[in-house]
Amino acid sequence: MYDVLIIGSGVSGASCAYMLSKYDLKVAVLDKSNDIANGTTKANSAIIHAGFDPSPDTLMAKLNVRGVELAREIAAKLDVPINNCGSLVLAFDEGDLEHIRKLYDRGCKNNVPGLELLDKEQLHALEPGISEAAVGALLAPSACIINPWEYCLAMLETAVVNGAELFLDTEVTGVTDCGDHVSVETNAGAFEAKYVLSAAGVHAGDVRRLVEEPPYEIVPTRGQYFLLDKDEGTRVSRTIFQCPNEKGKGVLVSPTVDGNLIVGPDANVGGADDTSTDKAGLDAIKEAAVKSVPGINFRMNIRNFAGVRANSDQSDFVIEKAAACPRFIDIACIKSPGLTAAPAIGEYVVEMLAAEGLSLAERDSYVDSRKRPRLGEVSEEERNRLIQEDPRYGRIICRCEQVTEGEIVAALHTPIPPTTINGVKRRVGSGMGRCQGGFCTPKVHEIIARESGVDMLEVCLEEPGSEILKYRSKENE
Amino acid sequence: MSEKKYELIVIGGGPAGLAAAHSAWENGLRSILIVERDKYLGGILNQCIHNGFGLHHFKEELSGPEYADRFIKLVNETGIEVMTDTMVLNVTPEHEVYVSNTDGVSVLRAQSVVLAMGCRERTRDSVGIAGTRPAGVYTAGSAQLYMNILGYSVGRKVVVRGTGDIGLIMARRMKLEGAEVLACIGASDHPDGLARNVNQCLVDYDIPLLLRHTITEIRGKDRVEQVVAMEVDEHRNVIPGTEKTFDCDTLLLSIGLIPENELSKKAGIPLDRRTSGAVVYENNETLVPGIFACGNVLHVHDLVDFVTEESIRAGKSAAEYVLGGGDAVGGSDGAAGGGAADGAASGGAGGTADGGAGRDADEPPLEITNGDNVKYTVPMMARLSALEKTLEIFFRVTKVFGEGSRVVVTQGDKKVASFKRPYMINSKMEKIKIPVKLLEGVDPADGPLVVRAEEGGAAHA
Numbered sequence: 001m002y003d004v005l006i007i008g009s010g011v012s013g014a015s016c017a018y019m020l021s022k023y024d025l026k027v028a029v030l031d032k033s034n035d036i037a038n039g040t041t042k043a044n045s046a047i048i049h050a051g052f053d054p055s056p057d058t059l060m061a062k063l064n065v066r067g068v069e070l071a072r073e074i075a076a077k078l079d080v081p082i083n084n085c086g087s088l089v090l091a092f093d094e095g096d097l098e099h100i101r102k103l104y105d106r107g108c109k110n111n112v113p114g115l116e117l118l119d120k121e122q123l124h125a126l127e128p129g130i131s132e133a134a135v136g137a138l139l140a141p142s143a144c145i146i147n148p149w150e151y152c153l154a155m156l157e158t159a160v161v162n163g164a165e166l167f168l169d170t171e172v173t174g175v176t177d178c179g180d181h182v183s184v185e186t187n188a189g190a191f192e193a194k195y196v197l198s199a200a201g202v203h204a205g206d207v208r209r210l211v212e213e214p215p216y217e218i219v220p221t222r223g224q225y226f227l228l229d230k231d232e233g234t235r236v237s238r239t240i241f242q243c244p245n246e247k248g249k250g251v252l253v254s255p256t257v258d259g260n261l262i263v264g265p266d267a268n269v270g271g272a273d274d275t276s277t278d279k280a281g282l283d284a285i286k287e288a289a290v291k292s293v294p295g296i297n298f299r300m301n302i303r304n305f306a307g308v309r310a311n312s313d314q315s316d317f318v319i320e321k322a323a324a325c326p327r328f329i330d331i332a333c334i335k336s337p338g339l340t341a342a343p344a345i346g347e348y349v350v351e352m353l354a355a356e357g358l359s360l361a362e363r364d365s366y367v368d369s370r371k372r373p374r375l376g377e378v379s380e381e382e383r384n385r386l387i388q389e390d391p392r393y394g395r396i397i398c399r400c401e402q403v404t405e406g407e408i409v410a411a412l413h414t415p416i417p418p419t420t421i422n423g424v425k426r427r428v429g430s431g432m433g434r435c436q437g438g439f440c441t442p443k444v445h446e447i448i449a450r451e452s453g454v455d456m457l458e459v460c461l462e463e464p465g466s467e468i469l470k471y472r473s474k475e476n477e
Numbered sequence: 478m479s480e481k482k483y484e485l486i487v488i489g490g491g492p493a494g495l496a497a498a499h500s501a502w503e504n505g506l507r508s509i510l511i512v513e514r515d516k517y518l519g520g521i522l523n524q525c526i527h528n529g530f531g532l533h534h535f536k537e538e539l540s541g542p543e544y545a546d547r548f549i550k551l552v553n554e555t556g557i558e559v560m561t562d563t564m565v566l567n568v569t570p571e572h573e574v575y576v577s578n579t580d581g582v583s584v585l586r587a588q589s590v591v592l593a594m595g596c597r598e599r600t601r602d603s604v605g606i607a608g609t610r611p612a613g614v615y616t617a618g619s620a621q622l623y624m625n626i627l628g629y630s631v632g633r634k635v636v637v638r639g640t641g642d643i644g645l646i647m648a649r650r651m652k653l654e655g656a657e658v659l660a661c662i663g664a665s666d667h668p669d670g671l672a673r674n675v676n677q678c679l680v681d682y683d684i685p686l687l688l689r690h691t692i693t694e695i696r697g698k699d700r701v702e703q704v705v706a707m708e709v710d711e712h713r714n715v716i717p718g719t720e721k722t723f724d725c726d727t728l729l730l731s732i733g734l735i736p737e738n739e740l741s742k743k744a745g746i747p748l749d750r751r752t753s754g755a756v757v758y759e760n761n762e763t764l765v766p767g768i769f770a771c772g773n774v775l776h777v778h779d780l781v782d783f784v785t786e787e788s789i790r791a792g793k794s795a796a797e798y799v800l801g802g803g804d805a806v807g808g809s810d811g812a813a814g815g816g817a818a819d820g821a822a823s824g825g826a827g828g829t830a831d832g833g834a835g836r837d838a839d840e841p842p843l844e845i846t847n848g849d850n851v852k853y854t855v856p857m858m859a860r861l862s863a864l865e866k867t868l869e870i871f872f873r874v875t876k877v878f879g880e881g882s883r884v885v886v887t888q889g890d891k892k893v894a895s896f897k898r899p900y901m902i903n904s905k906m907e908k909i910k911i912p913v914k915l916l917e918g919v920d921p922a923d924g925p926l927v928v929r930a931e932e933g934g935a936a937h938a
Binding site (some may be wrong): 273275277279299301302303304380383384387388391392394395396399400402404434435436437438439441442456457460461462463464465466468470471472473474475 | 514562564566577578579580581582597598600602603605607608609610611612616618619622623624626627628629630631632633654655693694696698699700726727739
């Protein structure tokens with residue numbers, strides 16, 4: 001019997017697991033995918049929003065602003081790349097100026113620190129790459145950029161180090177209220193837990209439906225992006241937004257923590273698992289982006305991708321007990337700023353569980369730190385020390401991002417080891433660069449097979465069915 | 478690390494690096510190091526197990542590994558040092574080379590450097606193919622490595638995008654592996670590869686060629702299930718309503734190569750927008766004195782034989798630079814050549830366009846540029862006093878030229894030279910050698926030398 005079982009290993013589920021792992025509890029996390037955080041957490045704008053967007057007095061506003069504080073603390077503790085670069089919302093006309101004044105007022109009510117309205121001159125002095133057509137802006141110095149996937153991994157890995165159990169390839173098929181506990185049926189057998197947290201992202205409604213009809217509707221919204229070469233990464237030094245509209249926060253242009261430039265997203269209502277890109281949408285993003293930053297060289301694009309965000313028919317996050325099963329807490333409608341709010345969601349849910357009567361005794365030997373080797377970022381002495389310890393730290397496998405064999409091997413032996421090419425890529429950055437894995441994929445492939453003791457033919461790009469190789473040479477059929 | 482200063486460090490042990498190093502040895506250097514990131518010398522040739530290499534240089538037909546082996550043997554007969562399994566992290570204008578290998582990170586010093594890092598392949602994102610992100614999409618090079626080096630096949634039903642030599646050869650390779658090749662698709666109105674490859678790879682193996690088309694979309698969740706091709710107009714814009722879908726499990730991309738100049742940029746070497754390689758003089762020296770470039774890192778070649786020829790020149794130039802005392806900055810070697818003092822004067826921190834041995838550092842270089850119907854030239858500059866017999870210029874034309882076409886070299890209104898060509902095609906690199914005699918009346922002050930291509934009477938395009 002688990003004390004708490006969490007459905008979903010995205011950033012909401014991971015933060016709940018992380019916050020719970022401080023206490024002497026038996027926690028399990030289930031995910032239907034073969035790696036953690038394979039949904040919205042994997043593909044988004046990677047922004048820690050300052051918190052001037054949500055309406056005051058909403059749960060979203062409260063968790064957003066608290067989330068910014070927590071994100072910076074957690075990133076520092078758990079070795080997550082974060083950069084407190086700040087953000088700007090641009091105004092192009094009188095209507096926009098009016099709008100950013102409203103955002104300013106709202107942000108002040110939400111207790112967002114340091115907000116400032118800039119005139120044209122101040123704006124262009126601060127960000128010379130911005131279009132001359134911009135006449136003013138709202139500066140939010142507390143906004144950050146982060147590696148969202150690693151943020152999630154770091155929290156979940158810490159939970160696992162502190163005893164939480166992770167079950168991948170485990171899809172929930174039923175939820176039964178058994179009075180003093182809940183039974184969760186899956187393709188890998190039943191799990192029993194005193195409390196169940198559903199953090200199923202775009203599939204929140206599907207999971208809630210196993211208990212009762214959800215009081216909300218998830219509207220999966222696909223957003224496409226360009227990720228540009230690092231040579232374009234200094235085009236702007238802050239996250240640049242346009243004035244938001246009813247569809248979302250609009251097309252942003254931002255540096256990433258890795259030094260690339262990210263441009264997107266658009267908003268296309270569609271399937272929960274549709275992460276395809278389309279040319280018309282991408283063309284429209286280009287057009288919108290150059291309105292903010294005219295100099296962007298899209299010929300330096302190295303990757304297009306799409307993520308699906310869990311928009312809904314609700315204006316706020318929905319974090320509540322199910323009426324038909326009070327031990328089932330639904331964490332739903334986590335749209336933007338969900339990534340920002342995530343750790344505050346975890347904190348909030350822990351409070352809910354405590355109020356329900358879950359006893360929270362602190363764990364004796366709690367590990368709240370994490371460090372991963374990043375050869376490219378350490379001093380030459382440290383680098384040579386690591387290479388002496390393990391010569392594989394001297395062998396560079398991914399030439400574009402300069403990722404070493406040692407880093408890949410280390411990732412393959414972490415508490416949540418990757419099994420796929422993309423799993424390694426997300427953890428260490430191999431294949432993220434300008435050649436997009438053209439040179440390093442076969443090498444990473446060999447290392448995975450060797451370290452995990454599997455055949456080359458079994459290694460997948462991503463989910464099962466995405467094997468890279470078909471057959472041994474001359475062994476057709 | 479060691480205080481040793483090499484006369485020459487060659488970055489890259491592929492065909493360009495091997496030929497440059499060997500040529501530098503032949504021309505008198507005795508302290509040469511080749512740094513290679515792979516475990517073996519030979520570069521990309523090791524996975525090119527097909528034939529067709531060496532027809533120009535060796536006057537016989539070799540496979541890629543055989544071609545590489547000839548040069549590896551030559552290098553092994555010399556005292557050239559080789560450091561494999563070693564990645565160069567950084568090169569400075571002062572010829573410091575930072576490397577990482579299983580022994581650690583260290584800095585090596587040299588009087589001269591030859592850049593021979595090769596190129597990388599364009600990806601689906603650099604040409605904007607939309608759709609899903611399944612397994613089954615490979616660059617031709619990675620598929621070739623999986624098949625020819627590691628011994629695996631990547632798919633059963635294949636579409637190849639790209640009709641250059643690599644695309645054609647990989648289409649045949651997949652067929653030989655037992656796969657079905659549904660089409661080899663190219664955007665121009667003619668195949669981009671050599672005619673012999675069109676015949677020997679597509680015609681002989683019944684592989685359909687689909688011209689004036691491009692791939693616009695990839696479909697399939699975990700593995701490629703379909704690709705969509707669309708017709709393109711003469712400006713390469715897709716024509717709505719021309720979708721053709723192919724049910725396949727594999728898409729091979731052979732859509733172009735990009736010189737890998739990340740290290741050149743770190744060394745502060747100015748690059749040329751047209752070639753994506755370094756701006757170089759007639760002797761393959763970049764604008765940073767004592768650093769030379771050759772092979773696919775300089776501009777993408779079709780034939781390894783031409784890479785060899787160019788690299789021999791780069792190696793010789795590096796030897797002349799060192800023996801001429803061009804790198805007197807470090808002070809480790811005494812100046813020898815006549816022009817040593819001049820070379821040394823500008824051989825410092827870089828930034829000047831002069832330097833090199835045996836020539837007048839104050840000599841203004843002649844600029845060389847592309848005119849009508851020519852995409853680029855290599856070199857982009859020449860120091861006339863340094864030329865021996867000819868000025869050799871590599872270039873590419875922008876379209877197909879038939880019988881009677883000409884390459885015309887002018888300076889201002891003055892015609893300097895003219896060359897007849899039976900046939901020229903944009904996908905094949907061309908070369909002219911202008912005899913020094915014809916350059917006698919050319920003054921760099923009178924403006925750039927312009928290379929252009931002209932149609933003859935019977936041109937078809």
